[in-house]
Amino acid sequence: EAxxxxxxxxxxxxxxxxxxxTCSQNMNHEYMSWYRQDPGLxxxxxxxxxxxxxxxxxxxxxxxxxxxxxxxxxxxxxESPSPNQTSLYFCASMGLGTSETQYxxxxxxxxxx
Amino acid sequence: QKEVEQDPGPLSVPEGAIxxxxxxxxxxxxxxxxxxxxxxxxxxxxxxxxxxSGNKEDGRFTAQVDKSSKYISLxxxxxxxxxxxxxxxxxxxxxxxxxxxxxxxxxxxVNP
Numbered sequence: 001e002a003x004x005x006x007x008x009x010x011x012x013x014x015x016x017x018x019x020x021x022t023c024s025q026n027m028n029h030e031y032m033s034w035y036r037q038d039p040g041l042x043x044x045x046x047x048x049x050x051x052x053x054x055x056x057x058x059x060x061x062x063x064x065x066x067x068x069x070x071x072x073x074x075x076x077x078x079e080s081p082s083p084n085q086t087s088l089y090f091c092a093s094m095g096l097g098t099s100e101t102q103y104x105x106x107x108x109x110x111x112x113x
Numbered sequence: 114q115k116e117v118e119q120d121p122g123p124l125s126v127p128e129g130a131i132x133x134x135x136x137x138x139x140x141x142x143x144x145x146x147x148x149x150x151x152x153x154x155x156x157x158x159x160x161x162x163x164x165x166s167g168n169k170e171d172g173r174f175t176a177q178v179d180k181s182s183k184y185i186s187l188x189x190x191x192x193x194x195x196x197x198x199x200x201x202x203x204x205x206x207x208x209x210x211x212x213x214x215x216x217x218x219x220x221x222x223v224n225p
Contacts, residue, residue: 004156031211033211033212033213035213040217041217042201042215042216042217042218043157043201043203043213043215045212045213048211048212058212059212090156090157092213094211096211101145101147101159101162102159102211102213103159104149104156104157104158105156106155106156107154107155107156
């Protein structure tokens with residue numbers, strides 16, 4: 001089954017404790033992206049990657065890092081989480097050269113205390 | 114002016130009603146227009162995709178894009194309780210990062 005998976009699905013942590021949210025896709029998509037969803041603000045792009053070793057900032061990159069060492073994986077790293085990073089995070093992927101349709105993972109709900 | 118405007122609702126309709134959801138946008142470079150459906154505690158699921166202006170129909174769903182007015186619509190015919198969800202419009206184009214710009218979503222409830 002074609003899908004985007006994320007882990008963990010739920011996470012409670014404390015300020016300053018580094019964490020990583022994993023994202024994996026099995027569709028051989030070149031493009032992957034991270035979004036956060038907040039009430040009243042909608043979905044906003046954090047980082048994106050056009051292919052292995054090619055990443056760039058989206059609209060709200062502050063406090064986040066990403067890496068793309070393999071085509072299928074695109075982890076989101078919070079080196080020193082803060083309460084304003086409490087949010088619902090979505091990973092998405094898309095095949096380049098096809099229709100510009102992105103497929104989303106199930107989401108990771110993060111609470112930073 | 115926000116790039117994408119979407120009435121957040123909530124919208125409540127009886128089963129069988131025709132539902133109309135709309136978004137307006139300001140960036141004339143947008144070329145790809147999508148509607149996503151998001152159930153509570155789930156990720157957005159692609160519902161409809163349209164390139165440039167025109168209509169597209171898929172079962173009970175019809176998407177319309179009017180680029181001259183910068184206005185897109187989603188119509189749901191014979192609405193069902195299972196259609197109850199948040200509907201997000203999204204658009205892209207004009208940039209190299211394929212970023213989707215989303216509306217804030219409209220919460221729809223279809224009552225049996």
